[in-house]
Amino acid sequence: MAPTERRTLTQSVANLSTEVWRLAASRRLTIAVLTFALALALAGALAPMTLPPEARAEHARLETALSGGWPDGPTAGSRLAGVGLAALGALCFVRLLQTWLVGWGAAAPRDAVSRVHEMPGTVDEVWRACGAALSVAGLTLERSADRDGCRMGLARRGGLAGRLRGALYLGILLVLAAGVVGRMWGWSGEPIELVLGETGVLGPDGAPSARLEQLAVTPLRGGVTEALSSTLAITADGAPAERVIVRTGRAAHAAGLSYYELAHGPAVRVAAHGDKGVALRLQSMSRDPAPRSVARFSFSGAQQEQLLAVPDANLIVRLVYYPSLAARGYAGPVVHVRAERGVDGLRLAEEFLTASGALAVGDVTLDIGFEYYVMMRAAREPHVPVAAAGAVLVLAGIVGLALWPERRAWVAVCGRGDDGAGDALVCQIAVEPRDASAGWLLAADAVLSERVCDARDRLGG
Amino acid sequence: MTRVIVWGGDAAVVGLAALTVFAGAALIAWGRAASLGRWLLAVGTMVGLFALAVLSVRRGADPYGSLATALAGVLAFGAFWSVALEPVGARVQAALGALAALTMAGLLVAPLPAVGAILGDMTYNLSGWSYVAGAGVLVAGLARDAAAGDSAPTATPYLSLATLCLTVALAAQGAATQWAWGTYWMGDPLECLHLAGWIAVALGWVIAEEFPRHPRAVVGSLWMAAGIVIAVLLGATPLIQALGLPSLHLVS
Numbered sequence: 001m002a003p004t005e006r007r008t009l010t011q012s013v014a015n016l017s018t019e020v021w022r023l024a025a026s027r028r029l030t031i032a033v034l035t036f037a038l039a040l041a042l043a044g045a046l047a048p049m050t051l052p053p054e055a056r057a058e059h060a061r062l063e064t065a066l067s068g069g070w071p072d073g074p075t076a077g078s079r080l081a082g083v084g085l086a087a088l089g090a091l092c093f094v095r096l097l098q099t100w101l102v103g104w105g106a107a108a109p110r111d112a113v114s115r116v117h118e119m120p121g122t123v124d125e126v127w128r129a130c131g132a133a134l135s136v137a138g139l140t141l142e143r144s145a146d147r148d149g150c151r152m153g154l155a156r157r158g159g160l161a162g163r164l165r166g167a168l169y170l171g172i173l174l175v176l177a178a179g180v181v182g183r184m185w186g187w188s189g190e191p192i193e194l195v196l197g198e199t200g201v202l203g204p205d206g207a208p209s210a211r212l213e214q215l216a217v218t219p220l221r222g223g224v225t226e227a228l229s230s231t232l233a234i235t236a237d238g239a240p241a242e243r244v245i246v247r248t249g250r251a252a253h254a255a256g257l258s259y260y261e262l263a264h265g266p267a268v269r270v271a272a273h274g275d276k277g278v279a280l281r282l283q284s285m286s287r288d289p290a291p292r293s294v295a296r297f298s299f300s301g302a303q304q305e306q307l308l309a310v311p312d313a314n315l316i317v318r319l320v321y322y323p324s325l326a327a328r329g330y331a332g333p334v335v336h337v338r339a340e341r342g343v344d345g346l347r348l349a350e351e352f353l354t355a356s357g358a359l360a361v362g363d364v365t366l367d368i369g370f371e372y373y374v375m376m377r378a379a380r381e382p383h384v385p386v387a388a389a390g391a392v393l394v395l396a397g398i399v400g401l402a403l404w405p406e407r408r409a410w411v412a413v414c415g416r417g418d419d420g421a422g423d424a425l426v427c428q429i430a431v432e433p434r435d436a437s438a439g440w441l442l443a444a445d446a447v448l449s450e451r452v453c454d455a456r457d458r459l460g461g
Numbered sequence: 462m463t464r465v466i467v468w469g470g471d472a473a474v475v476g477l478a479a480l481t482v483f484a485g486a487a488l489i490a491w492g493r494a495a496s497l498g499r500w501l502l503a504v505g506t507m508v509g510l511f512a513l514a515v516l517s518v519r520r521g522a523d524p525y526g527s528l529a530t531a532l533a534g535v536l537a538f539g540a541f542w543s544v545a546l547e548p549v550g551a552r553v554q555a556a557l558g559a560l561a562a563l564t565m566a567g568l569l570v571a572p573l574p575a576v577g578a579i580l581g582d583m584t585y586n587l588s589g590w591s592y593v594a595g596a597g598v599l600v601a602g603l604a605r606d607a608a609a610g611d612s613a614p615t616a617t618p619y620l621s622l623a624t625l626c627l628t629v630a631l632a633a634q635g636a637a638t639q640w641a642w643g644t645y646w647m648g649d650p651l652e653c654l655h656l657a658g659w660i661a662v663a664l665g666w667v668i669a670e671e672f673p674r675h676p677r678a679v680v681g682s683l684w685m686a687a688g689i690v691i692a693v694l695l696g697a698t699p700l701i702q703a704l705g706l707p708s709l710h711l712v713s
Contacts, residue, residue: 027667027670027671028671030667031664031667031668031671034660034663034664034667035664037660038657038660038661038664041653041654041656041657041660042653042654042657044648044650044653045650045651045653045654045657045706046650046704046706188643248641249582249637249640249641250582250640250641251640251641251643258643260641260642260643262642377643379643381643384639384645387635387645388636391632391635394628394632395625395628395629395632398621398624398625398628399625401621402621402622402624402625405617405670406670433674434670434671434672434673434674
């Protein structure tokens with residue numbers, strides 16, 4: 001390749017990169033990105049989400065969603081969102097460089113409006129005069145390049161006012177990075193349902209186990225729903241149990257993990273007594289069949305019916321939970337308890353309970369107490385502090401933008417190019433079209449004009 | 462499910478504040494003691510908004526779930542900003558004050574939908590009220606634009622302040638769901654709509670900054686942002702319920 005061709009190619013690449021850099025700094029690109037993001041956000045809100053049919057019930061919706069019922073995996077939408085987020089991250093990174101590093105600043109826009117002053121003196125003197133004039137508008141002039149006898153630079157807000165704008169981009173980058181940190185180093189266990197006294201493992205091998213030791217119920221004001229405080233005994237790696245209290249809507253933290261109560265719902269405690277008050281053994285037919293004197297059952301989205309056997313009394317007890325049973329006149333939750341003979345299924349007794357109570361079946365008394373089950377999940381979340389720092393920086397950046405709107409001026413100090421003006425240099429100040437008649441530019445311009453006059457007077461004198 | 466607000470101390474303060482705001486609006490409209498009227502309007506709306514916030518926390522009727530709360534909040538903030546931000550003319554201030562007083566008083570007798578209580582904590586309410594504050598700024602901006610009708614409209618201060626309010630709203634919403642469920646972003650329809658409102662305001666701000674010498678662009682950006690934010694605030698919950706979209710925020 002001939003040297004001329006190589007120079008032309010190099011020039012073309014340089015021009016292209018200048019244009020790309022200029023585009024990255026333009027507000028019109030921001031407008032395009034935000035418009036696309038707005039469309040994505042609206043589409044994301046209104047796109048139908050596929051939930052399994054059994055998750056249609058109001059309460060089950062929460063459980064299913066939080067336990068992984070949302071569609072996951074690489075769908076076309078998630079890939080598109082991923083590409084969009086990556087592009088947003090790249091743009092924010094470029095903007096951060098442009099904002100905080102002078103040498104990385106974008107060139108003046110093509111439609112920039114210029115003001116030109118002729119001033120006698122050396123390049124340094126004229127440059128200082130320009131800087132002093134622009135400092136009136138709160139701008140700091142920084143040199144970016146000296147080329148072909150011209151000195152070029154960018155004037156913009158200095159100090160905190162100038163840095164805060166970059167905080168916005170850094171904050172967005174941190175929020176995006178938090179997602180990556182969470183995927184790589186975070187961990188989230190499977191949600192488990194616990195009734196009082198029950199122990200469950202909060203994840204795969206090596207995950208801690210939790211035993212629900214105590215439940216305290218606090219009705220919220222307005223009576224809409226209850227808040228529960230669950231006392232969990234956490235055991236991990238054979239260490240002594242550590243107790244944490246997890247509240248509805250408030251996580252607890254212990255041993256580097258966070259514990260969440262994702263949902264709670266109805267459960268019953270069942271005990272059976274013989275004719276002399278002797279406790280009878282109970283065996284669950286749908287969960288752990290180990291015999292016990294007190295059994296507890298939860299009614300979650302997928303399991304609204306429970307069966308237990310009382311072998312000593314030849315009884316099968318069927319418990320069915322209804323959130324409401326309008327057909328029988330129950331507006332609120334009700335548990336249908338039905339006792340059957342074990343051999344042939346003959347119905348012996350039944351009752352609809354709306355609160356704790358007892359059901360007599362011959363010599364046997366079934367004590368049924370209304371309780372709660374809780375759905376717990378453990379998670380390790382190294383990404384949350386990163387996301388929180390990002391949110392704070394975004395907020396700081398927006399405060400900075402609101403208080404100190406962006407002001408930029410591109411400055412070039414050059415010789416005239418002809419030899420008609422002696423030592424006079426040309427100081428060119430270019431601004432974006434929107435700033436062409438801005439007050440700050442007029443003020444800087446006036447100061448510079450005054451300095452030009454002073455310099456000429458000095459030379460004339 | 463609906464229920465009617467029970468009378469209480471917080472409701473009494475809201476009622477008193479509504480009377481004060483109405484008196485302020487009347488004085489501004491009368492024109493004789495407009496300065497006193499503006500003071501009454503500003504103080505009345507601030508006290509009323511504080512009482513509304515307390516009431517919404519105690520009754521589980523946050524602005525995201527209760528149309529009446531959101532409407533009263535937006536108009537009260539709109540009336541406050543109309544006095545605090547920029548003089549917008551007596552008629553606008555009086556009209557916004559009267560509307561704020563009416564909606565605040567109306568809230569005391571309106572049935573409240575009992576949704577959203579699952580996250581009825583202070584952080585989630587901060588989110589809701591910040592969103593309402595942002596919508597109120599935009600209402601004040603629209604009122605100023607309608608009253609001034611000048612060839613060089615001012616939208617940037619309103620859009621920038623609204624962006625700030627909505628950023629706080631999104632951050633607080635993320636914090637509330639993080640503390641409750643261990644995830645600050647779930648892609649929930651309500652979250653997506655709130656994000657859409659934030660993007661609309663930010664977009665309006667950038668447009669207003671880019672084209673300051675094009676009045677139609679400036680005014681259009683303000684109307685676009687205000688339209689989307691207010692539609693999201695007042696219409697998101699009914700829309701999600703009408704479409705049957707699964708939103709964790711609306712599980713009652």
